[in-house]
Amino acid sequence: MKNYQSFDLIEKISFERIGGSKKELKAAQIIQSELKKEQIDSSLESFEVDYHEIKEAKLEVIEPFKKTYLVTGYGMSGSTVEDGIIAPLVYIENGLEVNLIEVKDKIVLINGRMAYKLYEKLIKAEVKGFISISGSVYDDINQTDLEERSLRHGHYQHGKIPGVTIRIKDAEEIISLNGTLVKLTLLQKEGKRTSNNLVTTIKGTKYTNNIVAFTAHYDSVRFSPGAFDNATGSAAILELLRHFSKNPPLRTLKFVWCGSEEMGLLGSKAYVQKHLDDIPNYEFVINVDMIGVILGYDIAVCTAEASLVDYINYLGKEVGFPIKSSQGVYSSDSTPFADAGVPAMSFARLSTAGGAEIHSRKDLTKFLDAKNYYKTCRFMIEFSNRIVNSIVMPIPRTIPENMKLELDYYNLRKTRAEK
Numbered sequence: 026m027k028n029y030q031s032f033d034l035i036e037k038i039s040f041e042r043i044g045g046s047k048k049e050l051k052a053a054q055i056i057q058s059e060l061k062k063e064q065i066d067s068s069l070e071s072f073e074v075d076y077h078e079i080k081e082a083k084l085e086v087i088e089p090f091k092k093t094y095l096v097t098g099y100g101m102s103g104s105t106v107e108d109g110i111i112a113p114l115v116y117i118e119n120g121l122e123v124n125l126i127e128v129k130d131k132i133v134l135i136n137g138r139m140a141y142k143l144y145e146k147l148i149k150a151e152v153k154g155f156i157s158i159s160g161s162v163y164d165d166i167n168q169t170d171l172e173e174r175s176l177r178h179g180h181y182q183h184g185k186i187p188g189v190t191i192r193i194k195d196a197e198e199i200i201s202l203n204g205t206l207v208k209l210t211l212l213q214k215e216g217k218r219t220s221n222n223l224v225t226t227i228k229g230t231k232y233t234n235n236i237v238a239f240t241a242h243y244d245s246v247r248f249s250p251g252a253f254d255n256a257t258g259s260a261a262i263l264e265l266l267r268h269f270s271k272n273p274p275l276r277t278l279k280f281v282w283c284g285s286e287e288m289g290l291l292g293s294k295a296y297v298q299k300h301l302d303d304i305p306n307y308e309f310v311i312n313v314d315m316i317g318v319i320l321g322y323d324i325a326v327c328t329a330e331a332s333l334v335d336y337i338n339y340l341g342k343e344v345g346f347p348i349k350s351s352q353g354v355y356s357s358d359s360t361p362f363a364d365a366g367v368p369a370m371s372f373a374r375l376s377t378a379g380g381a382e383i384h385s386r387k388d389l390t391k392f393l394d395a396k397n398y399y400k401t402c403r404f405m406i407e408f409s410n411r412i413v414n415s416i417v418m419p420i421p422r423t424i425p426e427n428m429k430l431e432l433d434y435y436n437l438r439k440t441r442a443e444k
């Protein structure tokens with residue numbers, strides 16, 4: 026394994042890297058300096074992302090008891106009036122129709138994070154505010170952070186309802202003590218910031234106009250050092266880049282480190298938009314999101330013809346690498362490409378239940394090791410070597426109907442029938 030060295034990059038960029046923040050830019054520059062060491066030029070392609078700053082977030086139960094609870098503001102959900110809003114509280118669980126009668130002008134408590142569909146229902150029902158539940162009943166206030174959530178464009182295109190997030194233990198207390206009247210205060214500043222995709226190209230030696238792209242997001246969420254999600258993928262495509270710069274491919278390769286994936290795949294969406302004229306030349310996209318975890322299992326999710334699924338499963342058997350390949354839409358940077366008609370896939374080594382966590386301060390390098398990381402890298406090199414050097418591209422450049430439907434669901438153009 027003496028030629029491999031990308032694992033070191035994971036530690037170097039394991040710090041909070043929120044889309045559009047200075048630290049996200051710093052991470053991009055660190056990756057860029059790794060490329061410079063190999064005399065590889067790269068460029069930053071900027072795009073705008075939402076930005077918010079919570080000034081005040083407060084929740085008080087007024088009746089039948091008085092208590093103030095620790096909450097975090099829901100970004101991009103607007104603000105209340107300065108003194109807050111007082112309204113009756115209704116626990117609407119997951120928002121079934123039966124839960125949503127007579128919620129007009131009320132403040133609603135919901136299970137988990139805000140789903141797009143539920144948000145649309147709440148806008149129609151004219152609720153005044155919402156409280157989302159976060160964490161686990163085993164959380165320790167001194168060791169776990171109360172999640173700071175944010176609405177996305179898919180939500181607020183319908184309007185804004187100010188919301189906060191509360192610890193599950195506190196939500197349990199309020200409901201068991203029959204809290205009926207609450208005061209919600211949320212004051213925030215909303216605006217735009219700049220995020221970046223880091224892009225580099227290896228020109229094909231023969232099929233210059235045929236492009237295969239490698240993508241991985243390098244941002245993380247609030248509090249999260251994002252070692253597993255997704256410093257690992259960021260390092261892995263660097264490994265692939267090093268391989269192909271030493272072994273020139275027949276096809277042209279693009280390597281894209283995507284910013285702001287965690288804010289709704291914004292980097293890959295911006296990339297596809299910016300390069301729309303060139304998209305017909307993209308034959309395939311390989312995305313890497315989360316590998317290297319010690320305890321876990323490797324998967325490949327293909328938004329492509331089913332023949333690709335078989336191809337990967339067969340190759341896994343052939344070279345003795347355990348991987349389960351399937352058709353589907355993986356919520357990562359492969360998806361905007363697939364949505365633009367380019368067959369795309371994601372590699373991941375998911376953590377076993379109870380194992381390494383993502384999206385929290387616990388997403389640390391201690392759950393990763395070089396052995397598992399390089400095992401997946403080796404397979405990805407084996408696979409992409411064949412693809413980028415194939416005489417005839419074996420992956421049909423079509424998105425099959427069943428995957429188009431999944432993309433419609435994922436992008437909210439269609440809704441699954443409710444039971």
Ligand SMILES: [Zn+2]
Nearest residue numbers: 254255314315
């Ligand atoms: Zn990720």
